[in-house]
Structure formats: structure tokens, C-alpha cells
Amino acid sequence: MHDLRKQVLLESGKTQSRKQRSKQGTPAASSAGSPTPSQSGSRVPSRNVSDDESEGSDASAWGTTSLEDLQHEEDAHTPADVVIADLYQRIDAICDRKRSSAEGREIALAGLGVDLQRYVAKAELGRKLDELVPAIMKSVKAGQSDKETVQALKALALILVTSTGEALYTSTARTVQSLVTDSPEPTIKHAAIQAFGTIAFFGDAPEDDIEESMDLLLEIISSDGSSIDCPDNASIVTAALQTWGLLATKIQDLEDITEVAMEAFTDQLQSSDAEVQIAAGEDIAFLFERSYTEAEEDEAPPSPSSDSSDHANGNGPHMIQRYTAHRQPELLISQLEALAQVSSKRLSKKSRRALHQTFSDVLATVEKPTRGPRYSKALDEDGREYGSRLNVAVGGKGGRSWVIDKWWMYLRLGALRTVLQGGLLVHLEGNEGVRDALEQEFAGIEG
Structure with a gap:
């Protein structure tokens, strides 16, 4: 979506939702302050990190990158002992602040991030955390350059993905x-939003803290x-x-906040930026999904004539609607239909395809909230709908x-892709915490 953002900002000078455009006297923001992401799914195979490489990818890239592309990303094939040796060198350089410069710390932090993406270094980090985390937090609090602070935030997020724990959350989250x-600095704010989501998610943040953070994020969304x-x-x-969506997947009961959140997300469907529209659409689909839960044993079973959509992904357990996700579903469906068929010439073919795919999926869920992403209504040999056809192996x-048949899984996978980039499959294979994120919806959460 990097090319799309550049094109949109060049054409409009700013990006506004309908609500913001309706306000009188709103100042136009310069696009110069916006963080510029690298291409989606980028990976740095070399141990030497250039200035451009050290910027890394951000969450924005996720919107237009097909999950199926995960199966085709190239591995750097760097031997583990080489990565481990480099990892320790980076850690030593970060911790030895007296003999390091801001530029040196930028390079060391970026290199640490690359190493943590391509290798699951839980054991190696465990021996260094007591020294490493305080050193990184010094760069977070008082980095001598924006780049140092941004790279420190990215490294911190990767540490939490690798070494989960409440103690790490407590010592880093508030800062x-x-x-x-x-x-x-907008670039630092942007990196901090992304890093905080990862820290709260993998640091087992208390539910009250998560909800407080979601309120802050919703204010940002509502005010553009x-x-x-x-x-x-x-x-x-x-x-x-995206961070709101990630944190919301940790909350079991979203009924009380759904109406306010849905209003903000629906408003962002009017944004002039496709990345904003896609992220808002995914959150909308998730809220519709969450308004249904599995029927309890003492609740009436479905009648023989019940539509298969009352079952999770067509063939799963019977689901029951617990509350209304949107007060004007017909109006919302009209908006989603338009986005699923958008044909603006200002968009690249790839961007149009991403919008069509995303909003076709979102529309399917809004119409039948028990349908997950990439839902297929085609029938198998037994006459049952195939359901979600999105797989990661x-x-x-x-x-x-994993069959990504729920929006909570899809949102989490997107967040993981943002942090781990080309190392996602490495961590899915070797990082228990990452696997649990796709397998256990409410692990560690007290209802």
C-alpha cells in the first residue's frame, strides 16, 4: 500500500474521513510528517543493515498483502549459529551505551530486530533481558534521533513476541x-502505537489496561x-x-463498546485512504463476528430448516446473536457493496484488487456474521459449504x-505479520507464543 498512500497524498495533500471534512476550519496536515513504510513483507537477509533497511515495514503494508503470499516468501537461509553470534554482538553494542553513538545504536537496534525476526531467540534473550530491556528503554525514552527511538520500539516489540510475560509489560508499557x-514526532507516535499493541497483547496486560488503551485508540480514530x-x-x-482490532480480540464481551466503535469505523469507510478503509472494514467484520457466540447446552437447538449461516463457517457449532452490532445494517451494506466494487482510476490494479477482496469478505460477514474471511459458499461432495478457505502452513x-476462519485470527495474524514480517513462518513453526495467538482466543484472560 506504500505506492497507494504516496499517490493519494500527492493528489489530495491530506487524508480525511467524512466527519473530519465536515468540520469547519480544520487545518490541512502536511504529508511530510507521515511515516513511510517499506514494501509489504520485506525482509533483510543480510547482517549489515542499511539506513533504508533499518526503517523496516509497518502495519500499513498488511492491508494489501495476500495471506497466501506467506507461503512464497523467501527465507534468508542464514545458519542459526551465524544469527546467534550476530545477535549477541548487537546486544553488547546496545548495552554498552558509554562507547556508542546514536548512529551506532540505530544500526545495532535495527540489526537486533532483523535477528529476532529470522530466529526464535527465546533462550538467548533470557540470559540478557535484565540488561537489554533497560538499555533499550533508554533509547525509547531519550533517543538522540527519531530513528533510534523508532528502532528501539520495534526491537522492544520483537522481544515481547519472543519472550512473553507480564513483567516485561509492567516495565515498558506506560513509557x-x-x-x-x-x-x-508522527513517526515515533506511529511506531509507539504499533509497539504498544504488541507489548499489551504478548505481555498479558490486565483487561482494564487493554480497555483503557482501546479508548485512547478510538479517540485517535474518531478524530482522524x-x-x-x-x-x-x-x-x-x-x-x-489495526492496534484497536488486535487488542479487542483479547476482550470477551464487547457489547458495551460496540456502538461507539462501530460509528467510528463506519465513518472511516469514507476516508480517502484505502489503507484506512481496509483496516476499518476488518474491524467492522470482527465486531459483527463477536456479536455471535456459540449456543449453550440449554439453549434451543436449530430447527431442521435453519440456514447454515447460523453455524460457524457453515459447518461448525450453532451460533446465536447476543446483541445488535449495527443499528442501520442496510446502510452499511450499501457502503460495503460500493467498496467491494470500487473502480477508481487513481488506484493501482493491485490496490483495487485488495479493496475488492477485503470488502467482499467484510460484506459476507456483515450479511451473515458466522462467516469468516475468504468464505466460500461452494458445496463439497456432501453438499455442505466449504466455508473459509484461507490457510497458513x-x-x-x-x-x-491453520485455517484462518475467524476474524479474530485474521486480525492477530495481520499484527504478527507487521511485527515479524518475513520471519512470520519461522515464528509460527518455532515460537509457542505466536502459535497460541492463533489457537487460543482467550488464553490468560479473566472474563
């Missing part, structure tokens, strides 16, 4: 979240970034939407695979 509101002094910043709004023949 990272404060950058979202207090940093004067103005609430944190980044008006009309599409990258900021996209990151807030690791380990080759005989390895593990």
Missing part, C-alpha cells in the same frame, strides 16, 4: 504509551489523529485501527497448518 500522546496532534494522518489512523509436508 511506550506516553509516546503516543506526548511525542512531537487530531487527538494526538496528528490531524489527517492516514498512517496514524491505520495503525490505531509451516513445516512443509507433514507440518502444521
Whole structure:
């Protein structure tokens, strides 16, 4: 979506939702302050990290990257002992602040990030965390350059993915979240939003903390970034939407916040930026999905004539609607239908295809909330709908695979892809915490 964002900003000068455009006197934000992501799914196979490489990819890239592409990403094939040796060198350089420069720390932090993406270094980190995390937090709090702070935030997120734990959340979360509101630099705010979501998710944040953070993110979304002094910043709004979705997957009961959140997300469907639209659409689909839960044993079973859509993905357990996700579904469906067929010439073919795919999926879920992403109504040999056809596999023949048939899984997988980039499959194969994220919807959450 990098090319799309560039094209949109060049044409419009800013990115606004319908609500923001309707306000009088809203100042136009310069696009110069927006963080610029690298191409989706990029991976740095070399141990030497250039300035351009060290910027890395951000969450914005996820919207237009097919999950099926995960199966075809190239592995750097770097021997583990080489990665481990480099990892320790990077850690030593980061911890030895007295003999390092800002530029040196930028390079070391970026290199650490690459190593943590391509190798599951839980054992290696465990011996260094007590020294490494405080050193990284110094760069987070008082980096001598924006790049140092951004790379520190990315490295911190990768550490949490690799070494999950409440202690790491407690020692890092508040400082990272404060950058979202207090940093004067949009690039740092953007990185902090993404990092905080990962830290809260993998750090087993208390539910009250998660809900408080979701409120902050919703303010950012509703104000088009103005609430944190980044008006009309599409990258900021996209990151807030994606992080809100990630954190929301940890909350069992979303009924009380669905109406307010749905209003904000529906408004963002009017955005002039396709990444914002896609992220909003995915959150909308998730909220519809969450409004249904599996029937209890004492609840009436479905009648023989019940539509298969009352079952999870057509063939699963019987599901019951618990509350209304949207008060005007007909109006929403009309919006989604238009986005699923958008044909604007300002969009590249790839971007149009991404919008069509995303909003076809979202529309299918809004119409039948028990249908997950990539739902197929085609019938199998037994006359049953195939359901969701999106799969991620690791380990080759005989390895593990996941059917991504729920939006909560899809949102989490997208967030993991943002953090791990080309190393996602490596971590799916060797990182228990990453696998649990796709297999256990409410692990560690007290209802």
C-alpha cells in the first residue's frame, strides 16, 4: 500500500474521513510528517543493515498483502549459529551505551530486530533481558534521533513476541504509551502505537489496561489523529485501527463498546485512504463476528430448516446473536457493496484488487456474521459449504497448518505479520507464543 498512500497524498495533500471534512476550519496536515513504510513483507537477509533497511515495514503494508503470499516468501537461509553470534554482538553494542553513538545504536537496534525476526531467540534473550530491556528503554525514552527511538520500539516489540510475560509489560508499557500522546514526532507516535499493541497483547496486560488503551485508540480514530496532534494522518489512523482490532480480540464481551466503535469505523469507510478503509472494514467484520457466540447446552437447538449461516463457517457449532452490532445494517451494506466494487482510476490494479477482496469478505460477514474471511459458499461432495478457505502452513509436508476462519485470527495474524514480517513462518513453526495467538482466543484472560 506504500505506492497507494504516496499517490493519494500527492493528489489530495491530506487524508480525511467524512466527519473530519465536515468540520469547519480544520487545518490541512502536511504529508511530510507521515511515516513511510517499506514494501509489504520485506525482509533483510543480510547482517549489515542499511539506513533504508533499518526503517523496516509497518502495519500499513498488511492491508494489501495476500495471506497466501506467506507461503512464497523467501527465507534468508542464514545458519542459526551465524544469527546467534550476530545477535549477541548487537546486544553488547546496545548495552554498552558509554562507547556508542546514536548512529551506532540505530544500526545495532535495527540489526537486533532483523535477528529476532529470522530466529526464535527465546533462550538467548533470557540470559540478557535484565540488561537489554533497560538499555533499550533508554533509547525509547531519550533517543538522540527519531530513528533510534523508532528502532528501539520495534526491537522492544520483537522481544515481547519472543519472550512473553507480564513483567516485561509492567516495565515498558506506560513509557511506550506516553509516546503516543506526548511525542512531537508522527513517526515515533506511529511506531509507539504499533509497539504498544504488541507489548499489551504478548505481555498479558490486565483487561482494564487493554480497555483503557482501546479508548485512547478510538479517540485517535474518531478524530482522524487530531487527538494526538496528528490531524489527517492516514498512517496514524491505520495503525490505531489495526492496534484497536488486535487488542479487542483479547476482550470477551464487547457489547458495551460496540456502538461507539462501530460509528467510528463506519465513518472511516469514507476516508480517502484505502489503507484506512481496509483496516476499518476488518474491524467492522470482527465486531459483527463477536456479536455471535456459540449456543449453550440449554439453549434451543436449530430447527431442521435453519440456514447454515447460523453455524460457524457453515459447518461448525450453532451460533446465536447476543446483541445488535449495527443499528442501520442496510446502510452499511450499501457502503460495503460500493467498496467491494470500487473502480477508481487513481488506484493501482493491485490496490483495487485488495479493496475488492477485503470488502467482499467484510460484506459476507456483515450479511451473515458466522462467516469468516475468504468464505466460500461452494458445496463439497456432501453438499455442505466449504466455508473459509484461507490457510497458513509451516513445516512443509507433514507440518502444521491453520485455517484462518475467524476474524479474530485474521486480525492477530495481520499484527504478527507487521511485527515479524518475513520471519512470520519461522515464528509460527518455532515460537509457542505466536502459535497460541492463533489457537487460543482467550488464553490468560479473566472474563
